[in-house]
Amino acid sequence: MSEQQLFKVTIDNITIEVPAGTTILNAARQIGGEVAPPAMCYYSKLAGSGGKCRTCLVEVSKGSEKDPRPMPKLVASCRTTVMDGMEVKNITSEKVVDARAGVVEFLLLNHPLDCPICDQAGECHLQDLSYEHGKEGTRYEFQRRTFKKHDIGPYIQLHMTRCILCYRCVFTADQLTSKREHGVLDRGDHAEIATFIEKSLDNEFIGNVIDVCPVGALTDKTFRFKNRVWFLKPVEAHRDCPTCSGKVTLWNRGDEVYRVTARKDQWGEVEEWICNTCRFEKKQTSDWVIEGPRLVDRHSVISQGHYAGSVGMHKPAETFAAVNDGRSPKLMMDIHDVSKVNRNEITLSLINGPAHSTNFNSTKD
């Protein structure tokens, strides 16, 4: 057998050659665009992930060159490897689109539709998926599952009700650290990730569970309720970090650093893991070397109200003085003197955890 045996696989009538052992999902990602099935649980950087959420279901209409029978059921593309001559239908198959809509509805069954409160809204994969499949409403009329609240420290906020049990955080805690302290307890409706998470909190890289979480189950407590992601400017920055690569995305408002996340690629996966110090403790612009604005997909709500690709550091040029013989405009009112929002006395980004009424009432209105 040659070292690099290439298999020819046709996905949505696009043919590509991939090495043997590649999964259908990864082959589709090499083609890119709409052909790639969505994935809620598969994470290319975590070994063993995938096979949990069923959103990546595809139809295999021809098994291989040698055995051209179609596969009897839809298969999870993140776990199925390609065969030579395989033909796969993703968005061209009615069955797949229908099944995926059903899967999304099942994922949303116990998911509280509290997107207005959730900090993940705007960058949530489940939100995108449900809107793509027209399942943003709910037909479910019963009590959704609830859990006892777990407080897991000052940095990470756990909302177990929002969890879709993708196991990504479990694999992250398991694989980034030497010992397994974090798993899923109980079964079925009662399954939850909460119990062991307290024990791995001292890990230097545990903050990455926030980034891998496809929904708002694990969110950044230092950013909690501070702002909505679409009002922030994503900026690429780096710093000399002794523990991690230090390459991050800063989410700024003005010059305030509201949140630090790892950089995510086009599949929403972290490019390089970052450490807790970078993520939670470096909330000053002076801590970072700013590289420039981060490109945001123009279909994302984060790029709303911005010109294509220019969310970030672009400041519009003032033209008034140039066309009026150097006179500056006469200001009838400075909004910052009147407005009570964004007061200088309240630096939201430096408050640990969410702001409370005490933060707002302590200063004079």
Next chain:
Amino acid sequence: MQALTNRAQAVNRKPMTIMEKLYLPSIAKGMGITFSHIFKKQPTIQYPEEKRPFSPVFRGLHVLNRDEEGRERCTACGLCAVACPAEAITMEAAERLPGEENLYREEKYAARYEINMLRCIFCGLCEEACPKDAIYLSETFAPANFARKGFIYGKDDLLIPDPTKDPAGFAAAKGEGQ
């Protein structure tokens, strides 16, 4: 030149007749029309005393709504601000403390909420975007003001009266059509 349409009329350049040169009959005719309006129905209304009924779809001054128990509905989700084409809405969110459950409906609420009425174009997109039925455009105008800073409406200006403490004020703020 050939006319483009058959509606064109040539200008009458005939000299005026004696009746037309006198002017007075024409003036009397015009005055007659003017005086006849005295006996017709007046379309004018005396505004502050009299008011026209609003259309049921009228979009006026915003109110921030409360639920039946008097808790604020707004959760500061920011959808009104992102939907606003004039970028008139700004807000800051806070987390509800234990003991504030009677004030705010959800665990997150708007600690600061401001609408710049100078920017607002009363398009009603905020009302449409709101997932919590928290913002409504009422059937009132923004009152006139001598200073620009009077048009920056904060939460104290926008919040509807508490229905449990001031039911009359609550009903009045909701308006008849609501």
